[in-house]
Amino acid sequence: MADCDSEEIAVIGNTDLTAAELENNKNNTMAEAGTTLLRRMEISVAEAEKRTGKNAVNMQETYTVYLIETRPIDAAAESQNPTPDSLWRRYSEFELLRNYLLVTYPFIVVPPLPEKRAEFVWHKLSADNMDPDFVERRRAGLENFLLRVASHPILSNDKIFHHFLAEEQGWKEAVFETGFQAKADSRLKALNATFRVKNPDKRFTELKHYSDELQSVTSQLLRVRARVADRLYGVYKVHGNYGRVFSEWSAIEKEMGDGLQSAGHHMDAYATSVDDILEEEEHYADQLKEYLFYAEALRAVCRKHELMQYELETAAQDLASKKQQREELATGTIRTFSLKGMTSKLFGQETPEQREAKLSVLEEQIAEGEELVKEKNAECEEYVKNAWVDIERFKEQKDRDLKEALISYAIMQISVCKKGIQVWTNAKECFSKM
Numbered sequence: 001m002a003d004c005d006s007e008e009i010a011v012i013g014n015t016d017l018t019a020a021e022l023e024n025n026k027n028n029t030m031a032e033a034g035t036t037l038l039r040r041m042e043i044s045v046a047e048a049e050k051r052t053g054k055n056a057v058n059m060q061e062t063y064t065v066y067l068i069e070t071r072p073i074d075a076a077a078e079s080q081n082p083t084p085d086s087l088w089r090r091y092s093e094f095e096l097l098r099n100y101l102l103v104t105y106p107f108i109v110v111p112p113l114p115e116k117r118a119e120f121v122w123h124k125l126s127a128d129n130m131d132p133d134f135v136e137r138r139r140a141g142l143e144n145f146l147l148r149v150a151s152h153p154i155l156s157n158d159k160i161f162h163h164f165l166a167e168e169q170g171w172k173e174a175v176f177e178t179g180f181q182a183k184a185d186s187r188l189k190a191l192n193a194t195f196r197v198k199n200p201d202k203r204f205t206e207l208k209h210y211s212d213e214l215q216s217v218t219s220q221l222l223r224v225r226a227r228v229a230d231r232l233y234g235v236y237k238v239h240g241n242y243g244r245v246f247s248e249w250s251a252i253e254k255e256m257g258d259g260l261q262s263a264g265h266h267m268d269a270y271a272t273s274v275d276d277i278l279e280e281e282e283h284y285a286d287q288l289k290e291y292l293f294y295a296e297a298l299r300a301v302c303r304k305h306e307l308m309q310y311e312l313e314t315a316a317q318d319l320a321s322k323k324q325q326r327e328e329l330a331t332g333t334i335r336t337f338s339l340k341g342m343t344s345k346l347f348g349q350e351t352p353e354q355r356e357a358k359l360s361v362l363e364e365q366i367a368e369g370e371e372l373v374k375e376k377n378a379e380c381e382e383y384v385k386n387a388w389v390d391i392e393r394f395k396e397q398k399d400r401d402l403k404e405a406l407i408s409y410a411i412m413q414i415s416v417c418k419k420g421i422q423v424w425t426n427a428k429e430c431f432s433k434m
Helices: 004-010 019-035 073-077 091-104 132-150 159-166 171-177 187-196 202-250 257-331 339-347 352-432
Strands: 041-054 060-072 085-090
Touching: 041 132, 060 073, 060 091, 060 132, 060 159, 085 091, 085 159, 091 132, 091 159, 091 171, 132 159, 132 257, 159 171, 187 257, 202 257, 202 352, 257 352
Parallel strands: none
Antiparallel strands: 041 060, 060 085
């Protein structure tokens, strides 16, 4: 067990930031935001293209590439309207970029990529990742990912990100030269830290619960929306049946024929409008999915903190053990049962020279241990400070984005209901003229 001094050291990384520190960090971040890449460059993923080629094992495969276009804002403002720089990237290259950012900036809530395969789809929507509608939505999601990174005060200034946008050849080599893969924490190591850390930071524990709740609520909302979309599709298609019945009926009715045929046209138009409605809804669903995937990015920040806290506690515990050994050697008393104590009883005590040599080695190890604990503690404090600034930034972004998305969704639904009322009002007028 660690002594009192080491116990204090082990939990220093958990000390809460004061309100003044948080405000200062927030102000610094806001000041840095003026230097983001998005203020200097227009970025878009203009189109997607299906290609066929050979993969790493020399087998034929079909894949999709996305055209990234960039243009300096200064040139556009001066009405020069230059041809944008452009290059093609595969989805796997976007994944490599994000993995690099995750490892290089573990304290940042790194924006997620759009889904690789469709999830939470209603039954009429294709789950094929080569479906044109899905590819188009993924194109928009990849563009949103680039805009998120380009607007971040830290990520937007990363050189590898700039290479990704500007250099078609040699970009992957530049990523691997950073050695980010060697810095990546293994899942087993992170899991071990999660279960063995003794003094978890309350704020990061609450953040894990927050991310779990965000994921749970968002996924439930998406499931409900998929079920509602199925039912809505059925309701609209019933109006298509009405339209067909009215049209056929108008052929055998002389006096009511015109009215029935007009009503039938209104019903047909209403039935076919459901495709556009659900396509627009899918746009809002994709916005919710982004925050569904953001939940995992939040947990990644928590896991890294747990790992750093575990390393700090391990170093502090090892230091405490060394200090206890020094005390035992100095006083000649063994406080706890150990193999060393049994050996001393069986074979006699050590000579003064042996004891001095061991004390000298222990003093060196204690000095190294104290330096290591100090270093780990400083790393943990710095991580907490930087992470909390970005978490606050993320929460503000999330509240703003979801509020706008849900308000827009509600406005869309009101508009849809008004159109439905208008269709039946028009049909009623047709019936009244019979």
